[in-house]
Amino acid sequence: MPDDVTIEAEVGEPLLTVAERAGIDIPTGCLMGSCHACEVDIEEIGELCSCIFSVPPGYAQLTINLFSDPTW
Template sequence: MSVQVQFLPDDVTATAEVGEPLLDVAKRAGIDIPTGCLMGSCHACEVELDGQAICSCISAVPPGKDKITIDLYIDPTW
C-alpha cells in the first residue's frame, strides 16, 4: 500500500510503502535528517509524525493511513 509522506516545513512530498524506513523515504525525497547513533538512543533524528515525537532512525511508514506528515525540526543543542 502506498502512502504519501509530506515533509514540513519545506512541503516536500514523497510516495512510500508501508514499512519502509523513514530515513530511506527522506533520503529519496532529498531531505536530510541528521542522525547520530542510528539506534534511537541519542534522539538526533527526532521528528514529529502527525504531531508525535519519534526517532526516524528506528521508525517506518506506519500502516492504516493514506498520508502522513513528518515535521522536521532542528535541535540547536545537537
C-alpha cells in the same frame, strides 16, 4: 528545512530511506534511537526517532515536521 515536500512511500519502508529519496537530510547520531538526533514529529502519531521508525500501515498520508538542532 524544506516545506511542502511530498513523496510516496511503501508500508514498512524506513523513514530515513524515504527522507533520503525526497532529498531531505535528517541528522543521525547513534542510529539506535537513543540519542534522539533524528527525532521528528509526525502529526498523526507524535514524536519519534526516525532511525528506528518505518512507514506504518493504515495511513493514507503522514505529515512529518523536522526539528532544527545546530548541534547535529
